[in-house]
Amino acid sequence: MENNSADQFFTRDQRSASGSSAEAHLRTSRSRMPSSFGYLTVAIIIAIGLFFGLWWMLVSGGDEAPWLPAGLAASVVLLVALSAREVVMRRAWTRYLLENGIPERPKRTSSRTRTHKKGFSASYHSAALRAIQKQSEAADTSGQPELHFDAAQLCHDYLTSTEEGLRNGSYSTEKVIAVRSGQERVRGLRRHHLLTWARNQSQALTREAQNRVRTSDKIETANKALDCIDQALTAFPGETELKESRIAIEEFIVSVKVAHWVELAERSAFKGHYRRAIDRYRDALYYLSHEAVKPEMRTAGTAKIEQEIETLKAKQRSRQRDHELRENE
Numbered sequence: 001m002e003n004n005s006a007d008q009f010f011t012r013d014q015r016s017a018s019g020s021s022a023e024a025h026l027r028t029s030r031s032r033m034p035s036s037f038g039y040l041t042v043a044i045i046i047a048i049g050l051f052f053g054l055w056w057m058l059v060s061g062g063d064e065a066p067w068l069p070a071g072l073a074a075s076v077v078l079l080v081a082l083s084a085r086e087v088v089m090r091r092a093w094t095r096y097l098l099e100n101g102i103p104e105r106p107k108r109t110s111s112r113t114r115t116h117k118k119g120f121s122a123s124y125h126s127a128a129l130r131a132i133q134k135q136s137e138a139a140d141t142s143g144q145p146e147l148h149f150d151a152a153q154l155c156h157d158y159l160t161s162t163e164e165g166l167r168n169g170s171y172s173t174e175k176v177i178a179v180r181s182g183q184e185r186v187r188g189l190r191r192h193h194l195l196t197w198a199r200n201q202s203q204a205l206t207r208e209a210q211n212r213v214r215t216s217d218k219i220e221t222a223n224k225a226l227d228c229i230d231q232a233l234t235a236f237p238g239e240t241e242l243k244e245s246r247i248a249i250e251e252f253i254v255s256v257k258v259a260h261w262v263e264l265a266e267r268s269a270f271k272g273h274y275r276r277a278i279d280r281y282r283d284a285l286y287y288l289s290h291e292a293v294k295p296e297m298r299t300a301g302t303a304k305i306e307q308e309i310e311t312l313k314a315k316q317r318s319r320q321r322d323h324e325l326r327e328n329e
Contacts, residue, residue, distance in 0.1 A: 043081035047074040125175075128158055129182055136189050139196075145204065148197035155190035159183060191236060198232035201225070202245055206252065215260040222253050251294065257287045258301060265308070274316040281309050 051074035058066030132154050139147035162179050205225035212218045229246045236242065265280035288301050 040081070043078060047077045047081075050074050050077055125178060125182060129185070132158060132186060132189065136193065139193055143200075145197050145201040148193040148200070152190050152194040152197060155186045155193065158186050159190070194232050194235055195239065195241070198228050198242060199245065201228045202249065206249060209252070209256075215256055218256045219253055222249055222256070225249050226253075247294075251297065254287055254293050258284045261287070262305070269308075269312060274312045274319070278309055278312050278316075281305050281312070 051070045054070035054073055055066045058070060063069075132151070135147075135151045135154055139151045162183055166176065166179065202225040205221055205228065209218045209221035209225065212221055226246065226249050229242055229249065233239065233242050233246070261280050261284035265277045265284065268274075268277035268280060285302060285305055288298050288305070293301075
């Protein structure tokens with residue numbers, strides 16, 4: 001049975017029955033094709049613009065050798081662009097295929113059209129799977145969390161496109177079996193790469209948070225790690241490892257907040273400001289009692305802080321008695 005669309009694996013465009021509309025659609029699709037030459041041209045233009053921009057700023061500032069830092073900055077931009085070219089173009093081509101598919105040829109006879117449709121669909125399906133597999137292998141060998149995220153995103157785009165095609169009835173009966181098989185493989189790859197990205201990225205951000213000096217920076221960086229975990233949990237809410245990682249990061253944030261208020265309380269107590277120190281210890285207790293922490297952590301921290309509060313209250317009463325005695329004398 002003949003399908004109504006020659007693009008079975010991507011978003012379907014409105015087609016006209018006339019040959020002129022088909023040619024216009026072909027020209028539009030080709031104009032959007034990713035181009036390595038265009039990518040490099042844009043990178044060179046940006047580098048040149050950066051060079052002259054920095055050069056002009058340095059000349060205006062009285063720099064004696066403005067070309068040196070300007071040239072260094074432009075070279076860095078080019079090096080980064082060249083190193084990222086393969087990943088960017090691979091993803092661009094995969095997205096192009098997912099969104100546009102293979103251009104439709106003008107109709108000749110119904111039998112030839114059916115042959116072209118099946119050939120285009122089969123070749124595109126294989127090309128999309130190869131592109132995803134290549135991105136997956138690159139992510140596994142590089143160890144960079146960003147590449148794992150890119151691979152997971154490509155898998156998501158593939159699954160979205162194929163599900164839309166299945167709902168619309170764009171595939172023949174034989175093709176449905178191949179698409180379902182491809183979806184099963186891609187789902188496994190997506191899960192692998194998304195979980196790997198969430199684990200590696202959250203661990204890196206947590207280590208970075210531990211090395212931060214300011215409390216606000218620690219909390220901000222740890223919250224970024226939480227965002228990574230939450231993105232993965234949205235796709236895989238039943239993953240125990242993700243839930244445990246989230247709890248560990250939340251406990252780290254609580255410990256940072258508690259340590260901050262405890263430190264402020266100790267400073268106030270050292271200066272003899274007992275009332276202020278007690279208030280700050282109570283702020284620390286607030287975070288221990290209202291945030292998500294393990295019971296043993298809450299119990300131990302609460303007992304220690306309450307002991308410090310009682311000690312400060314005793315010192316405060318002793319100071320008040322001494323003050324009253326001096327007044328009576």
